[in-house]
Amino acid sequence: MSLPLPSAHAVRDLRAAIAAWRADGLTIGFVPTMGALHAGHIALVDQALARCDRVVASVFVNPAQFAPGEDFDAYPRTLDADAAKLAGAGCHLLYAPSAREMYPDGFATTISLSGPAEGLESAARPHFFSGVATVVAKLLNQVRPDAAVFGEKDYQQYLVIRRLAADLDLPVAIEAGPTVREADGLALSSRNVYLSPEDRRRAARLNVILADFARALAAGRLADEAEADALEAARASFDGVDYMTARCADTLAPLGPGAVDRPARVLGAVRLGSTRLIDNRAVSPAG
Amino acid sequence: MSLPLPSAHAVRDLRAAIAAWRADGLTIGFVPTMGALHAGHIALVDQALARCDRVVASVFVNPAQFAPGEDFDAYPRTLDADAAKLAGAGCHLLYAPSAREMYPDGFATTISLSGPAEGLESAARPHFFSGVATVVAKLLNQVRPDAAVFGEKDYQQYLVIRRLAADLDLPVAIEAGPTVREADGLALSSRNVYLSPEDRRRAARLNVILADFARALAAGRLADEAEADALEAARASFDGVDYMTARCADTLAPLGPGAVDRPARVLGAVRLGSTRLIDNRAVSPAG
Numbered sequence: 001m002s003l004p005l006p007s008a009h010a011v012r013d014l015r016a017a018i019a020a021w022r023a024d025g026l027t028i029g030f031v032p033t034m035g036a037l038h039a040g041h042i043a044l045v046d047q048a049l050a051r052c053d054r055v056v057a058s059v060f061v062n063p064a065q066f067a068p069g070e071d072f073d074a075y076p077r078t079l080d081a082d083a084a085k086l087a088g089a090g091c092h093l094l095y096a097p098s099a100r101e102m103y104p105d106g107f108a109t110t111i112s113l114s115g116p117a118e119g120l121e122s123a124a125r126p127h128f129f130s131g132v133a134t135v136v137a138k139l140l141n142q143v144r145p146d147a148a149v150f151g152e153k154d155y156q157q158y159l160v161i162r163r164l165a166a167d168l169d170l171p172v173a174i175e176a177g178p179t180v181r182e183a184d185g186l187a188l189s190s191r192n193v194y195l196s197p198e199d200r201r202r203a204a205r206l207n208v209i210l211a212d213f214a215r216a217l218a219a220g221r222l223a224d225e226a227e228a229d230a231l232e233a234a235r236a237s238f239d240g241v242d243y244m245t246a247r248c249a250d251t252l253a254p255l256g257p258g259a260v261d262r263p264a265r266v267l268g269a270v271r272l273g274s275t276r277l278i279d280n281r282a283v284s285p286a287g
Numbered sequence: 288m289s290l291p292l293p294s295a296h297a298v299r300d301l302r303a304a305i306a307a308w309r310a311d312g313l314t315i316g317f318v319p320t321m322g323a324l325h326a327g328h329i330a331l332v333d334q335a336l337a338r339c340d341r342v343v344a345s346v347f348v349n350p351a352q353f354a355p356g357e358d359f360d361a362y363p364r365t366l367d368a369d370a371a372k373l374a375g376a377g378c379h380l381l382y383a384p385s386a387r388e389m390y391p392d393g394f395a396t397t398i399s400l401s402g403p404a405e406g407l408e409s410a411a412r413p414h415f416f417s418g419v420a421t422v423v424a425k426l427l428n429q430v431r432p433d434a435a436v437f438g439e440k441d442y443q444q445y446l447v448i449r450r451l452a453a454d455l456d457l458p459v460a461i462e463a464g465p466t467v468r469e470a471d472g473l474a475l476s477s478r479n480v481y482l483s484p485e486d487r488r489r490a491a492r493l494n495v496i497l498a499d500f501a502r503a504l505a506a507g508r509l510a511d512e513a514e515a516d517a518l519e520a521a522r523a524s525f526d527g528v529d530y531m532t533a534r535c536a537d538t539l540a541p542l543g544p545g546a547v548d549r550p551a552r553v554l555g556a557v558r559l560g561s562t563r564l565i566d567n568r569a570v571s572p573a574g
Contacts, residue, residue, distance in 0.1 A: 011456060106538070108402030109420070109454035115395030133396070141456040167396035169298060169428040251393070 003080070005087040007094040011142050014095050018056070018143060026053035030145035032136060035059035036076035036190035037085045040180040044149040045089045047177050056143050057086050058095040060102065065131025076190055095143070102138060111137055116159040116252045120267060121278070124242045132157055133164050140170050147173040153187045155265060155280040159252060181207065187279045199272040205237040206270055206279050209244070213266045214281040217246055224257035230266070240271035246283065290367070292374040294381040298429050301382050305343070305430060313340035317432035319423060322346035323363040323477035324372045327467040331436040332376045334464050343430050344373050345382040347389065352418025363477055382430070389425060398424055403446040403539045407554060408565070411529045419444055420451050427457050434460040440474045442552060442567040446539060468494065474566045486559040492524040493557055493566050496531070500553045501568040504533055511544040517553070527558035533570065
């Protein structure tokens with residue numbers, strides 16, 4: 001396979017490339033992905049490039065974060081197109097390890113988190129954050145970047161990884177990259193390709209409901225009332241609602257029922273047919 | 288507190304000292320301990336010194352690896368004496384963090400292992416290796432040594448940490464240091480101070496039983512017969528036997544009932560009053 005930018009498929013090759021950069025005193029940025037890259041991922045690469053001398057992007061569809069019956073087999077795999085997009089963005093190295101490289105025979109380690117990993121995504125996907133935390137710890141130890149950038153679209157994941165890096169004393173800055181949206185407000189996601197044309201139109205409602213929810217809280221509306229409204233709107237628009245809630249922006253701890261008095265985040269997960277969409281929005285506390 | 292060698296109690300100070308050594312191109316060895324140092328620990332420091340330019344020893348009695356009712360509160364704490372011994376051995380830096388430095392508010396991460404962490408010590412202490420793996424991952428990320436040395440007396444722990452480092456892609460050589468023994472063969476252990484004079488005399492039987500067990504296997508005796516003999520001898524000598532068994536030396540997988548045909552290890556855990564002792568011996572396969 002010939003790719004339009006330097007690439008490594010084994011940890012050894014990755015480390016050799018990075019060691020050469022380190023020997024030149026260069027800083028390293030890192031953007032871990034599962035491939036099927038879109039403009040949201042490229043914005044993360046741009047953010048890493050703005051901060052670091054060299055940027056590594058990984059493409060690895062991590063089996064450990066999919067449960068049986070989830071879309072591991074169906075997950076879009078588009079390595080050639082991903083490499084072209086990364087090369088176009090100015091990314092310096094593509095790291096695309098095999099599952100065997102990441103999880104050789106005898107692999108025995110699992111990292112799990114309480115705190116920000118509890119509830120929300122974990123309710124629907126109990127092993128998801130263990131799979132994410134374990135692979136991200138591995139990738140961060142393989143790349144040893146100065147900074148790693150994660151999409152804010154997966155806000156809970158970002159907080160989990162920030163916690164993971166702090167708890168395990170990984171000397172890396174964990175940065176969040178703003179969500180990139182379609183013209184109608186739908187957050188870019190590799191899973192949007194699963195949507196039928198009709199579901200694609202309905203999907204845009206998720207962002208509208210979350211934006212209304214955030215605006216109501218910022219205007220001083222009681223949290224339990226605003227949440228009830230958002231939940232009702234989501235139920236009317238989608239085939240199922242896994243959650244639609246406002247949480248503390250730093251810890252994802254539940255808020256009280258009253259007006260929001262600290263930085264908060266509204267988060268939603270809904271179902272359209274067999275596709276599951278998530279999104280979130282910042283809330284500024286009412287003055 | 289004034290200590291007879293440079294010391295750090297915060298990650299920041301530790302990292303500053305190590306960064307200065309790294310800037311000079313020096314290699315770093317690491318010996319993590321729970322303090323109450325004896326000649327076995329000092330042998331690990333010697334081993335690290337033989338391999339690396341600078342050696343850091345940590346002293347941290349890790350609450351996460353003690354269960355309620357175990358000896359966390361009673362565990363001997365002798366920091367001044369430990370520092371004197373480390374200074375005498377030529378150790379370059381003592382790292383003695385507080386529990387709050389290691390586990391600040393909001394700490395949420397646990398590392399657990401299957402494979403070598405299953406059975407043996409885990410049967411009596413189900414959360415032990417999670418506590419060990421989590422704190423060792425933190426310490427290795429804080430120090431980022433080239434090599435870390437662990438006592439072979441805790442053989443299962445050594446295999447767990449070797450697995451942990453491989454699985455999480457920690458770029459560190461995990462070395463085992465040979466067990467140091469008293470004149471009568473008792474393995475040095477910080478917990479030996481708990482033994483009454485009479486129990487101290489009985490304790491030496493553990494090594495004798497394990498050495499006989501290893502010798503029988505090396506001579507070609509069937510594993511299940513040799514194990515039955517060792518178990519009977521241990522039951523006759525001690526107040527309780529948690530395990531007395533032969534395992535695969537690399538994975539701790541059970542051996543078959545026949546003659547040993549690959550590198551093996553005999554391991555035992557026994558109780559003397561309220562004190563628990565462990566020890567182990569290498570077995571060379573019969574020709």
